[in-house]
Amino acid sequence: MYLGAALAVGLFDRLAPSAVAELRLVGAAIVLLAWRRPGRRAWSGVRLVRAGCFGLATALMNVAYYEAIARLPLGTxxxxxxxxxxxxxxxxSRRPRDWGAVLLAALGVAMIADVRWSGSPAGVLWALGAAAMWAAYVLLGKRVANAGSGIDDLATGFAVAAVLLSPLLLLGAGPQAPAVGFANLAxxxxxxxxxxSVGLGVLSSVIPYVLDQVVLRRVGQARFAVLLALLPAAATLVGLxxxxxxxxxxxxxxxxLVIGAVLLRSRDGDEPVPEPAAPAAADRPG
Structure with a gap:
């Protein structure tokens, strides 16, 4: 994921961060659709709405994140x-040990951040926006995973989000583009x-988010969220x-401290993840 982020930083001289995020989304959607080829049921009803909300939350998380790393160090x-x-x-969380791990992770994150408002308040605000969307990603991603067709729904969700956020491409050349318009598409x-962009989509979206769907089917939200504490550590190392x-x-x-929090929390198991209900006869293939 963060090797992809480092690649994205190198593109910010040519494209606005939001446009890079949209190209990443388009690249990931193309690869996932070609791989999974979701059936007709994936494109209708509650399933499409759920996948679309998940895809949009993920895409907005990435847009805010790219705007943040254009202004702040990657690890911060x-x-x-x-x-x-x-x-x-x-x-x-339900147990004291869970809360201890969360507090340990929060302390570690605060030490990694070392945020100074005087440096880039806009970067901090973008990062906080990404934080809100990341929380939505965990909650909605769990619902998509529990529905039993997580990777297919990931493909349709990314496709929906790519279409809805396509105007971001009009931001065009460079983060300091003076205007928004079709001339910026050059x-x-x-x-x-x-x-x-396709490589960025594979590195930063397809591989990590497919693995997330596998993990989310096997662990609870609390354990998954604390396991994500490895990411700021990984980002700091890649940034270095x-x-x-x-x-x-x-x-x-x-x-x-962050790694210690992961080790502390992951010793305990989560409640079993319920298997999705069997489809009704009318919903079964054939």
Missing amino acids: AVAIEFTGPVLVAAVA PLADPVLLAL VVLAQLPGLAEAAGIV
């Missing part, structure tokens, strides 16, 4: 964004940029290696 942005799943874990004619964003001592200590 992800650490702020992580307040979303931390809140989900706190609400869903960079999209570059086949190299389009190939990078790929983008030369050196973490301070507080951030390094925060990584240790």
Whole structure:
């Protein structure tokens, strides 16, 4: 995921962050649709609405996240964004040990962030917006996973979101584009940029989100949310290696606390995930 984010940062000189996020979404939708080829039932009724809401929440999370990492170091942005799943874990937790893990993760995230409002308040606000959408991603993703066709619904949800957010492509060339208009679509004619967009969609969306659907079918929301605490640590390390964003001592200590929270929480099991109900006879193929 964060190798893909590092690739996205390199595209911000040519395209606005929101446009890069939309291209990532389009690339991921194309790959997922070609792979899964969802049937007609996936494109109608409650299932399509549920998948569309999930896809839109995911897409808005990515838009806000890209706007944040255009203004903040990768690890800092992800650490702020992580307040979303931390809140989900706190609400869903039942045992003192769960709360201890959540508090440990929150402390680690705060140490990684080291946020200074004077540096980039806009970046912080975008990251907080991404946090809200990340919480929605966990909650809606669990419903999609429990419905039993998570990866197919991921494909249709991404397709719906790609269509709804297509106007973001009009932001066009560069994060400082002076106007929104069709003239900004010129960079999209570059086949190299389009190939990078598909690669970005695979790295940052297809692989991570497909794995998320597998994991969400097997664990509860609280455990999944705390496992996500590994992400700010991973983002900080990728930022160091790929983008030369050196973490301070507080951030390094925060990584240790976050990993400790994951180890503490993951020792306990969650309640079994209920299997989806068998489809009615009218809904069965053939």
